[in-house]
Amino acid sequence: MRTIAYxxxxxxxxxxxxxxxxxxxxxGKLLLACIVPVLLLxxxxxxxxxxxWNREISRIVFxxxxxxxxxxxxAFSLLTYQDARPxxxxxxxxxxxxxxxxxxxxxxxxxxxxxxxxxPEQMEVIAQWVDGGAPEGEEKDLPPVPMPPSPSPPFVxxxxxxxxxxxxxxxxxxxxxxxxxxKAPAGATFQITAELPDGSVQxxxxxxxxxxxxxxxxxxxxxxxxxxxxxxxxxxxxxxLMLLPAEAPPPAN
Ligand code: HEC
Numbered sequence: 001m002r003t004i005a006y007x008x009x010x011x012x013x014x015x016x017x018x019x020x021x022x023x024x025x026x027x028g029k030l031l032l033a034c035i036v037p038v039l040l041l042x043x044x045x046x047x048x049x050x051x052x053w054n055r056e057i058s059r060i061v062f063x064x065x066x067x068x069x070x071x072x073x074x075a076f077s078l079l080t081y082q083d084a085r086p087x088x089x090x091x092x093x094x095x096x097x098x099x100x101x102x103x104x105x106x107x108x109x110x111x112x113x114x115x116x117x118x119x120p121e122q123m124e125v126i127a128q129w130v131d132g133g134a135p136e137g138e139e140k141d142l143p144p145v146p147m148p149p150s151p152s153p154p155f156v157x158x159x160x161x162x163x164x165x166x167x168x169x170x171x172x173x174x175x176x177x178x179x180x181x182x183k184a185p186a187g188a189t190f191q192i193t194a195e196l197p198d199g200s201v202q203x204x205x206x207x208x209x210x211x212x213x214x215x216x217x218x219x220x221x222x223x224x225x226x227x228x229x230x231x232x233x234x235x236x237x238x239x240x241l242m243l244l245p246a247e248a249p250p251p252a253n
Pocket of ligand 1: 118
């Protein structure tokens, strides 16, 4: 981009010096042909940030996006600056809206292990990079490209798992380790809470539009003790929600 812009300026300078007696028509044409594109090109090219792809952004993308956004992955590649640059604006929008990385739950409603959500700082860094012209930076700063992820092991239903098809009162205590919305109509949103016998309400999971292709378990960051008589609420018709119990402690000798 830069070089093209400079070349156009150079040609413009040469053209004007060759035509000492520039008629108004000539100047008008030159303005259109030369100056306007120069302005467009340079407006596009203005860099107003120190944040670069090679230093900050590649590290976030390699960590949080590259598992899917890679050659032969489920989504287009974002592994190189050349791949990512045309998507800069979309990357800013998708991350600010928390649509990417897709996880499926509203952040802050329940806390989960392995939640890939970006931190507010990471979202801000991406936004500033894009607003500042999305520069590439210096090659020496670029970290190694990550290896393709190893396929995740198939889900094994733990013993003692409970499948709920509606609001359910627990007839025995359960130490909850996670939730797995296995089946739901595509696009369904629902909010699962647990009302404990003492009247307190625990947020468990707020599902954003459910995507059957991306169904996965939501392991809790720390296990939650649900006493007998707890009511698990918010399971709408057509949804099948598995409660995953924490592993039973080894029997005492
Ligand atoms: C679990 C896999 C996965 C992860 C992780 C992931 N994406 Fe995506 N992304 C997809 C898929 C699949 C699509 C295309 C279809 C869709 O929108 O669901 C997509 C689409 C996009 C789009 C295009 C949206 C549009 O249509 O304009 C952008 C931009 C994007 N992702 C950015 C990111 C960024 C940035 C990250 C990391 C912060 C990320 N994605 C992490 C799977 C993923």
